Amino acid sequence: KQEVTQIPAALSVPEGENLVLNCSFTDSAIYNLQWFRQDPGKGLTSLLLIQSSQREQTSGRLNASLDKSSGRSTLYIAASQPGDSATYLCAVPDRGSTLGRLYFGRGTQLTVWP
């Protein structure tokens, strides 16, 4: 069974800082990895999807990297803003199955203060 760990569990930073959120997973036989954002009381919003053949994926101020062999992914947030405050979750699919379920980390709760 896949296990996903996210570090740190919580992060509080002043506006403008560049941030790195970490995600590790135990089974490297994944075909992609997805990063989500969750605002309090809301659903999950997909931020980035990285296929196993890619090493990086970028969207605006967000950049996600994937190193399958070491079982790690990082989400880099440039020039953080108060609006970035949310919980960030990474998720990987079931080993070898394109039908299947996602395994989630517990998330990193980010607070960006003005």
Added chain:
Amino acid sequence: DVKVTQSSRYLVKRTGEKVFLECVQDMDHENMFWYRQDPGLGLRLIYFSYDVKMKEKGDIPEGYSVSREKKERFSLILESASTNQTSMYLCASRKSGVYGYTFGSGTRLTVV
């Protein structure tokens, strides 16, 4: 963009009631999922479906059932609601293959 719509944002139900949570997606996705999310426990998979009338149990199916009569709709049923089913329920869908997941906005269910 794919849209996953959950019919209710907030629900309050009484213990013992039969509860239906509805989820509809508009992009012809084969796979649909129901998760619940609780503080300290993260997201846990209840059931998923990979085709019409097909279903698979997830990690915590007890006390729940599902229905998928049409491709776009996946319903979660609480046969007899209990207070320990108070939670945030999240529906997701995905096209088969190496595609990402799209989640709905969630239903906060309170059972009193």
